[in-house]
Amino acid sequence: MPVQLFGPVQVSDTVEIPERSGTAFTLEQGDTLIVIDPRGEQVADLLAFNAEDVAEIISSGRTFDYAETIYLTTGHELYSNRSRPMLGIIEDTVGRHDFLLTPCSYDTFHHFYPKLQPHRGCFGNLAAALEPYGIAPDMVPTAFNCFMNVPVDGATGKLRVLPPISKAGDHIAFRAHMDLIIGLTACSAPDSNGGTFKPIHYRIERG
Amino acid sequence: MPVQLFGPVQVSDTVEIPERSGTAFTLEQGDTLIVIDPRGEQVADLLAFNAEDVAEIISSGRTFDYAETIYLTTGHELYSNRSRPMLGIIEDTVGRHDFLLTPCSYDTFHHFYPKLQPHRGCFGNLAAALEPYGIAPDMVPTAFNCFMNVPVDGATGKLRVLPPISKAGDHIAFRAHMDLIIGLTACSAPDSNGGTFKPIHYRIERG
Numbered sequence: 001m002p003v004q005l006f007g008p009v010q011v012s013d014t015v016e017i018p019e020r021s022g023t024a025f026t027l028e029q030g031d032t033l034i035v036i037d038p039r040g041e042q043v044a045d046l047l048a049f050n051a052e053d054v055a056e057i058i059s060s061g062r063t064f065d066y067a068e069t070i071y072l073t074t075g076h077e078l079y080s081n082r083s084r085p086m087l088g089i090i091e092d093t094v095g096r097h098d099f100l101l102t103p104c105s106y107d108t109f110h111h112f113y114p115k116l117q118p119h120r121g122c123f124g125n126l127a128a129a130l131e132p133y134g135i136a137p138d139m140v141p142t143a144f145n146c147f148m149n150v151p152v153d154g155a156t157g158k159l160r161v162l163p164p165i166s167k168a169g170d171h172i173a174f175r176a177h178m179d180l181i182i183g184l185t186a187c188s189a190p191d192s193n194g195g196t197f198k199p200i201h202y203r204i205e206r207g
Numbered sequence: 208m209p210v211q212l213f214g215p216v217q218v219s220d221t222v223e224i225p226e227r228s229g230t231a232f233t234l235e236q237g238d239t240l241i242v243i244d245p246r247g248e249q250v251a252d253l254l255a256f257n258a259e260d261v262a263e264i265i266s267s268g269r270t271f272d273y274a275e276t277i278y279l280t281t282g283h284e285l286y287s288n289r290s291r292p293m294l295g296i297i298e299d300t301v302g303r304h305d306f307l308l309t310p311c312s313y314d315t316f317h318h319f320y321p322k323l324q325p326h327r328g329c330f331g332n333l334a335a336a337l338e339p340y341g342i343a344p345d346m347v348p349t350a351f352n353c354f355m356n357v358p359v360d361g362a363t364g365k366l367r368v369l370p371p372i373s374k375a376g377d378h379i380a381f382r383a384h385m386d387l388i389i390g391l392t393a394c395s396a397p398d399s400n401g402g403t404f405k406p407i408h409y410r411i412e413r414g
Contacts, residue, residue: 060268061309061349064366066318070307071364081345083314100277100307102268107290111273138288141348142268154361157278159271 012204017044019197022125022185024133026051027176027204032090035146035184036201040168043187044200045103045122045143047130048078048086051179054135056080058087060099060142070152072097078144078174086180091173094166098148100159103140104189113190122185133181143183146172148192163194175207219411224251226404229332229392231340233258234383234411239297242353242391243408247375250394251407252310252329252350254337255285255293258386261342263287265294267306267349277359279306285351285381293387294351298380301373305355307366310347311396320397329392340388350390353379355399370401382414 014036017023022045027033035044050056062079064070072078074092077085102108105123109116120128127137147164186200187193221243224230229252234240242251257263269286271277279285281299284292309315312330316323327335334344354371393407394400 055343055345057345059309059349061307064307065309065315068366069364070359070366081309081347083312100268100271102266102272102288105290108272136262138262138264140288142266152277152359152361152364154359157276157359159275159277 014201014203017184017186017200017202019186019199020119020188022122022129022183024129024181024183027180027182028206029176029178030207031176032173032205032207033176033182034171034173034203034205036169036171037147037164037166038168038201039198040166040170041164041194041196042166042198042200043148043164043192044146045126045185045187046146047126047140047143047183049133049135049181050080051181054133054139054181056082056084057139057141058144063099070100072099085177087174087176089172090175091171093170094147094164094172096147096149096165097172098145098150099142100150101142101145101148103143103185104187104192108189116190119188121188125185125188126183130181130183135181161191221408221410224391224393224407224409226393226406227326227395229329229336229390231336231388231390234387234389235413236383236385237414238383239380239412239414240383240389241378241380241410241412243376243378244354244371244373245375245408246405247373247377248371248401248403249373249405249407250355250371250399251353252333252392252394253353254333254347254350254390256340256342256388257287258388261340261346261388263289263291264346264348265351270306277307279304292384294381294383296379297382298378300377301354301371301379303354303356303372304379305352305357306349307357308349308352308355310350310392311394311399315396323397326395328395332392332395333390337388337390342388368398
């Protein structure tokens, strides 16, 4: 694809994250990250750390404080533990994501899928991908789970993990408000993905 | 009160946390912490860290994973970021607490109460109280907010901060599953407490 003189510049080609794996990469302030569900009904756990100081971490609690909703979509900002916007959601063709639950892990596999082969899950995949950036496993917080469908019953508080409502080619786009280290997965937990495992695609554009 | 030969042993007298302040203390495995709302309609933000390794921290996301509800009460466990139970809720006379929102802070005061005198809030109070234990401000996660009343609309996801439903003398009791450092506040944010500021009481019993 030729570089455009005006409009977004594509920094990366579309990258595939294979099923049940994860990756980490950097974004510069002003970059746009587009996370794509290429086949539909798949989840991508997303983490963000300040590239200059990895103690500044994406925070579900601060984000809920400011957004005053647990369902985040276009126009919402994802905040850090220092109350600063890290990523703004600028486009969202799905409208249902989760920011309540932590990445699946050996322990959650053991708990929820005792008959399945254990898997290190998104937690293990994120921890391994972020280790070269000096981020320890204990620093992995609640992730922003793109496309994950976790309805909450307002009366009882009970939550359910249902198949995503995303269709093939659906995407969510984030604008980076600071230089960031991003962790991103193609989720490993059967319930999150309607019982199947699929890849996730992403690409980066410079605004 | 005399020491009982059988049954719980009171380790501490009832301690008052003055309005808009916070404290930190240790619990031993097996201790019971009773958090009391002495006047009603007041909130206490609670944090827990493994006393042997403060990188193990209370986790709203892990707790929601295992509890499968956002409203926690008697019988639920509060989990760490390592998927281990830290505190079990063994008694609860209120039945409505919050584990979605982060402690109020200078930044949240600036955002929600621009006309009020800014206050360091529960975040600042917890950070100051936990500093002697080697816990940095960036390590303060989403707190378990005892008595905080944050209903969520299941259809829209919108949340509201309403006055607590706790009455004078209501309490919640936690059993410590490991040696812990606890941070605890009497909340500083007007909306959490029906517009007033009040103390919180607590006491510790050895089981």
